[in-house]
Amino acid sequence: MTNVFGSCPIPGSQHDRVLLGHGSGGRLTAELIQNLFVPGFGNDVLARLEDQAIVGLALPAASGGMRNESTNVAAHGPRIAFTTDSYVIRPLFFPGGDIGSLAVNGTVNDLAVGGAIPLFLSAAFILEEGLPLEDLQRIVASMRAACDAAGVALVTGDTKVVDRGKGDNLFITTSGIGIVPDHQPVMSIGFARPGDAVLVSGTVGDHGVAIMSAREGIEFETVLKSDMAPLTELVQAMLGACPEIRCMRDPTRGGLASTLNELAAASQVGVTVDETAIPIRREVHAACELLGLDPLYVANEGKLVAVVPAADADRVLDVMREQPLGRNAAQIGRVVDEHQGIVVLRSLIGGERVVMMRSGEQLPRIC
Amino acid sequence: MTNVFGSCPIPGSQHDRVLLGHGSGGRLTAELIQNLFVPGFGNDVLARLEDQAIVGLALPAASGGMRNESTNVAAHGPRIAFTTDSYVIRPLFFPGGDIGSLAVNGTVNDLAVGGAIPLFLSAAFILEEGLPLEDLQRIVASMRAACDAAGVALVTGDTKVVDRGKGDNLFITTSGIGIVPDHQPVMSIGFARPGDAVLVSGTVGDHGVAIMSAREGIEFETVLKSDMAPLTELVQAMLGACPEIRCMRDPTRGGLASTLNELAAASQVGVTVDETAIPIRREVHAACELLGLDPLYVANEGKLVAVVPAADADRVLDVMREQPLGRNAAQIGRVVDEHQGIVVLRSLIGGERVVMMRSGEQLPRIC
Numbered sequence: 001m002t003n004v005f006g007s008c009p010i011p012g013s014q015h016d017r018v019l020l021g022h023g024s025g026g027r028l029t030a031e032l033i034q035n036l037f038v039p040g041f042g043n044d045v046l047a048r049l050e051d052q053a054i055v056g057l058a059l060p061a062a063s064g065g066m067r068n069e070s071t072n073v074a075a076h077g078p079r080i081a082f083t084t085d086s087y088v089i090r091p092l093f094f095p096g097g098d099i100g101s102l103a104v105n106g107t108v109n110d111l112a113v114g115g116a117i118p119l120f121l122s123a124a125f126i127l128e129e130g131l132p133l134e135d136l137q138r139i140v141a142s143m144r145a146a147c148d149a150a151g152v153a154l155v156t157g158d159t160k161v162v163d164r165g166k167g168d169n170l171f172i173t174t175s176g177i178g179i180v181p182d183h184q185p186v187m188s189i190g191f192a193r194p195g196d197a198v199l200v201s202g203t204v205g206d207h208g209v210a211i212m213s214a215r216e217g218i219e220f221e222t223v224l225k226s227d228m229a230p231l232t233e234l235v236q237a238m239l240g241a242c243p244e245i246r247c248m249r250d251p252t253r254g255g256l257a258s259t260l261n262e263l264a265a266a267s268q269v270g271v272t273v274d275e276t277a278i279p280i281r282r283e284v285h286a287a288c289e290l291l292g293l294d295p296l297y298v299a300n301e302g303k304l305v306a307v308v309p310a311a312d313a314d315r316v317l318d319v320m321r322e323q324p325l326g327r328n329a330a331q332i333g334r335v336v337d338e339h340q341g342i343v344v345l346r347s348l349i350g351g352e353r354v355v356m357m358r359s360g361e362q363l364p365r366i367c
Numbered sequence: 368m369t370n371v372f373g374s375c376p377i378p379g380s381q382h383d384r385v386l387l388g389h390g391s392g393g394r395l396t397a398e399l400i401q402n403l404f405v406p407g408f409g410n411d412v413l414a415r416l417e418d419q420a421i422v423g424l425a426l427p428a429a430s431g432g433m434r435n436e437s438t439n440v441a442a443h444g445p446r447i448a449f450t451t452d453s454y455v456i457r458p459l460f461f462p463g464g465d466i467g468s469l470a471v472n473g474t475v476n477d478l479a480v481g482g483a484i485p486l487f488l489s490a491a492f493i494l495e496e497g498l499p500l501e502d503l504q505r506i507v508a509s510m511r512a513a514c515d516a517a518g519v520a521l522v523t524g525d526t527k528v529v530d531r532g533k534g535d536n537l538f539i540t541t542s543g544i545g546i547v548p549d550h551q552p553v554m555s556i557g558f559a560r561p562g563d564a565v566l567v568s569g570t571v572g573d574h575g576v577a578i579m580s581a582r583e584g585i586e587f588e589t590v591l592k593s594d595m596a597p598l599t600e601l602v603q604a605m606l607g608a609c610p611e612i613r614c615m616r617d618p619t620r621g622g623l624a625s626t627l628n629e630l631a632a633a634s635q636v637g638v639t640v641d642e643t644a645i646p647i648r649r650e651v652h653a654a655c656e657l658l659g660l661d662p663l664y665v666a667n668e669g670k671l672v673a674v675v676p677a678a679d680a681d682r683v684l685d686v687m688r689e690q691p692l693g694r695n696a697a698q699i700g701r702v703v704d705e706h707q708g709i710v711v712l713r714s715l716i717g718g719e720r721v722v723m724m725r726s727g728e729q730l731p732r733i734c
Contacts, residue, residue: 018498023528036500037524040507041514045522053522055487057424057445059546078424078445084489084542085525120422122451124540126493131385133403140407147408155412155420158452158540159399161390162732168533173491173525175451175542179426365529 021360023088025254025299028359030262049266050189051249052083052114054180078182081116083107084175090365092135092169094214096207096226097146099172100139102367104146104154105228105301106252107176112232113248113304115187115239116178118150123174124158128167139170150230152176184239191246192267194337197313199306201234201320202227202328203279204256208298208366209287218290222283229302234323238306241319246307250300253367254358257296259305260333260343261357271343273333273355296345297358299366307335388727390455392621392666395726397629416633417556418616419450419481421547445549448483450474451542457732459502459536461581463574463593464513466539467506469734471513471521472595472668473619474543479599480615480671482554482606483545485517490541491525495534506537517597519543551606558613559634563702564680566673568601568687569594569695570646571623575665575733576654585657589650596669601690605673608686613674617667620734621725624663626672627700627710628724638710640700640722663712664725666733674702 021028038047045053057078087103097105104121111118123143127136147154206227213224235248251259256278264271280295288295302325308316313331320326343355388395405414412420424445454470464472471488478485490510494503514521573594580591602615618626623645631638647662655662669692675683680698687693710722 016500018494018496018500018503018528020496020528020530022494023526029526032526036504036507037526040504041511041521041524043520043522045520046524053487053489055522057447057486057544057546059484059548080424080447080544082487082489082544083523084491084540086491086493086527086540088493088527088529117426119424120420120449122420122449122542124451124453124542126453126455126538126540127385127389129385129387133383133385136385137403137407140403144408153410153412154408155410155422156450157404157408157413159390159396159404160453160455160538160732161385161387162455162535162538163387165532166535168529171493171529171538173451173453173493173540173542175489175491175540177424177447177449177544179424181426365527 020364024358024360025258026358026360030357048188050114051110052081052116054079054081054114054186079180081111081114081178081180083110084173085110086171086173087367088171088365089211089367090168091214094226095210095223097228098139098142099170100143101146102228102301103172103174104143104150105230106367107174108150108152108230108232109250111176111178112230112235113250115184115235116180118152118176118178118232120177121147121152121154121174122156123154123172126167126171127159127161128169129161129164131169150232185243187245187247189247189249189263189266192263192269192307192335194269194335195310196246196307196335197310197331198271198333198335199308199313199317200256200279200330200332201304201326203281203284204300204303205280205284205288205295205298207301208363209284211366212291212363213287220283220287224283224287227300227302229325231302231304231325234320234325237319237323238316242308242312242316244309244312248304248306250304252299252301255297255299256305257355258357260355263307264341264343268340270336270339271333272336273343273345275345275347277330277332279328279330293362296355297362299363387731391725391727392625393725393727397724415555417481418477419448419483421446421448421481421553446547448478448481448545448547450477451540452477453538453540454734455538455732456578456734457535458581461593462577462590464595465506465509466537467510468513469595469668470539470541471510471517472597473734474541475517475519475597475599476617478543478545479597479602480617482551482602483547485519485543485545485599487544488514488519488521488541489523490521490539493534493538494526494528495536496528496531498536517599552610554612554614556614556616556630556633559630559636559674559702561636561702561704562677563613563674564677564698565638565700565702566675566680566684567623567646567697567699568671568693570648570651571667571670572647572651572655572662572665574668575730576651578733579658579730580654587650587654591650591654594667594669596692598669598671598692601687601692604686604690605683609675609679609683611676611679615671615673617671619666619668622664622666623672624722625724627722630674631708631710635707637703637706638700639703640710640712642712642714644697644699646695646697660729663722664729666730
């Protein structure tokens with residue numbers, strides 16, 4: 001037995017039990033990952049903290065075909081991307097999709113933003129006793145449609161049932177495999193350099209606000225829909241125009257603010273953002289004011305953030321805007337040498353404020 | 368939108384809501400898979416109903432690198448095995464392991480029995496608010512130890528938190544990728560032929576009985592332990608001795624009885640089993656009598672069933688018995704031309720009875 005942990009509490013943690021905030025995508029989530037999962041599993045692929053693992057596929061040379069050097073995953077053979085996400089969203093159905101289409105698109109996008117072509121998905125269902133089978137049918141049909149739209153095949157799955165009161169209707173965990181084209185340089189959230197441009201592919205906050213509206217039963221003049229969509233074509237078009245893109249991320253849980261904070265921390269750079277440049281739909285702005293949300297922290301499911309060399313920014317933006325999912329693409333900021341690890345927002349009225357990683361949950365169970 | 372379903376109820380189902388039995392690994396689970404998931408996702412890899420999908424890894428030739436022919440997964444490039452399972456076992460800790468080591472071994476074994484060398488795992492955690500972080504630490508440490516023992520690396524993961532009362536401490540979903548050696552012929556649960564021998568690698572029922580003992584607080588003279596263990600070396604040794612093995616399965620949920628029924632149905636053959644030949648530990652027998660369980664339906668987590676040509680049976684058994692996990696290997700029956708789709712047990716006293724696929728749950732949440 002390898003036990004790399006001391007006794008509880010977790011080093012660096014002030015808590016001894018799981019809080020809702022540990023699932024927020026914010027500071028508590030980061031703490032759990034950095035202090036518990038990464039040292040616990042201890043291998044350098046996991047420690048990179050990308051949205052997907054990119055690993056070389058080859059049989060180990062060790063005895064009997066078995067491999068004990070768990071960190072020895074250098075790129076021999078084709079490179080694949082591998083990712084997993086559990087979806088615990090509430091409610092199951094919402095404007096623009098449901099838990100099933102979300103599970104497919106979310107996993108496809110985690111592969112796509114790594115530069116991979118998504119190929120195969122798995123789906124594991126945890127059903128609560130009493131779930132109407134008709135709901136499950138609708139969700140499976142919507143997963144199938146999402147797979148077809150994203151060009152992936154769902155090839156393996158599992159079903160478990162838990163007693164009433166021990167689940168919440170339905171949780172879905174999707175995992176995905178994609179292939180990384182040979183010529184594709186590795187991107188990493190650790191590769192941003194001062195001077196780089198920070199781009200976003202479209203309006204932010206649409207998914208989270210759609211879910212909150214559905215959950216709270218709030219009606220607006222126009223129906224707010226989740227923006228969920230598969231990003232593979234957009235990513236491939238961008239990489240075709242500029243193979244030097246430093247990294248891409250889909251700003252889901254924790255929103256744009258958390259993604260930019262992760263970037264600043266991983267690359268040891270500062271990030272400045274211009275509030276007026278961030279595309280936000282008028283209705284999303286209005287809903288956020290009503291619900292007391294900050295749109296920078298609200299989840300997106302069909303958007304990406306990209307860091308590109310400054311000289312390539314305009315060319316990449318042109319290519320993005322030619323794509324249906326990049327029509328509203330914009331440069332929202334840049335990477336700077338100052339205030340390492342910190343994201344600074346220049347506000348509408350010209351003031352500056354630090355955009356922190358939030359500790360807990362603004363929106364629990366948004367994905 | 369492709370909706371291949373009519374309106375509810377599901378064709379062939381008598382139920383309109385999820386029952387605990389839908390997670391049993393028995394008849395209701397099979398019904399859900401055959402009537403809802405397979406037609407819903409509609410591709411031939413999933414429809415094979417193996418414990419793992421074996422797919423060729425190659426970039427599609429279609430436009431823009433995207434692929435819409437979801438069934439076109441023929442074996443170009445290296446073949447990989449891909450599998451997923453959610454673990455909802457109760458209690459989290461039990462003699463011989465915990466939910467974490469179970470999740471690792473279960474996924475490793477689903478790859479191994481397909482003839483693959485397991486390489487990479489993912490893990491997605493659904494935590495219930497209030498779970499002690501110390502428990503999570505212990506479980507992560509035990510997953511790490513299980514990964515090391517099985518020669519796999521856990522390279523990507525996810526964490527979600529659900530509110531108190533909407534989960535049950537911890538659910539883990541692991542997915543795995545293995546590589547199938549080029550020379551390895553495909554095995555399939557549909558390949559059994561009359562005359563073949565049916566082998567089991569060791570004593571049956573150990574895992575399920577250990578869980579039930581822990582759950583019910585029953586103490587026996589000796590501690591009953593789960594048999595969980597990674598089967599890769601055993602499988603590879605068997606395939607080295609006999610590449611013509613028709614299929615292998617690990618008889619987990621639903622036990623030996625369900626695996627044999629699946630085999631009889633998929634291969635359209637009969638199976639006869641000799642009760643006296645089935646290795647069962649004395650303590651497991653005693654515990655089953657006390658708990659009112661039939662050991663043939665009790666889950667195993669470190670055993671496999673293999674169907675081999677009769678002429679190779681003794682040679683394969685010899686190889687199995689040289690392996691630590693195959694010491695108690697035995698031939699328990701054979702494949703016959705009669706009673707297609709039906710498993711017949713010749714009992715201790717010489718009588719014969721049909722071993723059915725059970726409808727519902729003998730042991731809920733055993734894995």
